[in-house]
Amino acid sequence: MNNTKQSTFMELFKKDVNKYTQKKGMFTYLSWAYAVQELKRACPAARWGVTKAEDGAPFFKTDCGYFVEVWVDVDGVSLSQVHPVLDNRNQPIEKPNAFHINTSLQRCLAKAIALHGLGLYVYAGEDLPSVEKEQPKVESKKTTTVEVKGIPDDKMMDMLKYVAENKELGLRQLVANIEQKYHVTKTQEKEIAKVLKSK
Numbered sequence: 001m002n003n004t005k006q007s008t009f010m011e012l013f014k015k016d017v018n019k020y021t022q023k024k025g026m027f028t029y030l031s032w033a034y035a036v037q038e039l040k041r042a043c044p045a046a047r048w049g050v051t052k053a054e055d056g057a058p059f060f061k062t063d064c065g066y067f068v069e070v071w072v073d074v075d076g077v078s079l080s081q082v083h084p085v086l087d088n089r090n091q092p093i094e095k096p097n098a099f100h101i102n103t104s105l106q107r108c109l110a111k112a113i114a115l116h117g118l119g120l121y122v123y124a125g126e127d128l129p130s131v132e133k134e135q136p137k138v139e140s141k142k143t144t145t146v147e148v149k150g151i152p153d154d155k156m157m158d159m160l161k162y163v164a165e166n167k168e169l170g171l172r173q174l175v176a177n178i179e180q181k182y183h184v185t186k187t188q189e190k191e192i193a194k195v196l197k198s199k
Contacts, residue, residue, distance in 0.1 A: 008075050012042055012117030014166060018176055021122055027090065028180055030119040032106040039074070039113050048072040048112065050105060051080065059085065059101050065092040068104045072112040079115040083108035124181050150185035151178065159188075163195045171196055 020034035039046050050058045051069035060067045066085035071078055085096045085104040093100050114120045151159050159182075163174050171193055175184050184192070 009117040013120055015118055016173055017119045028122055030110050030122050032110040035110040035113045035119060039118055043074050046074045066096050068108050070105060070108040070112045072116060074116045081108050081112035081115060121177050150188045151182040160195050163192050167196055
């Protein structure tokens with residue numbers, strides 16, 4: 001990837017889109033309308049489209065369900081995203097109607113834009129299996145301790161690298177971005193602050 005294309009990705013990646021996100025159930029979404037708005041502000045020549053099936057339909061029917069595909073071109077780099085047709089609980093729809101297809105196309109568009117960097121952090125961890133929340137640990141009748149899990153040790157280095165590469169966002173924004181996926185403990189916040197202060 002040449003420097004211009006890499007810098008476009010980084011420019012889009014560094015944009016803060018938290019004010020445009022919405023929490024629905026256990027997922028955070030970036031509205032397709034805001035994704036398009038911010039993409040066109042940064043890259044006015046960006047374009048996108050829907051990949052159609054052989055019969056011209058804007059969706060694909062397979063043995064395992066219905067899917068849509070959207071491509072987005074930014075600075076000559078075209079990336080596509082395939083998305084299943086899901087209901088509002090993120091469950092596959094056996095017989096989708098036009099509204100379901102349209103909704104999935106819009107979700108797919110937001111994710112295809114994210115592949116170019118804009119709001120990519122919003123979708124981090126979305127593909128991980130869901131884990132049931134652990135019950136708080138109670139040590140005795142007199143003392144109750146609640147275990148608060150922060151960023152897992154195996155992910156902390158990645159988070160600190162992210163912080164080092166995005167210092168200009170500042171402590172509050174970086175912590176807010178990371179908390180889209182993980183709870184940041186006070187100790188971890190101090191480590192992040194140290195990285196921000198380092199040269």
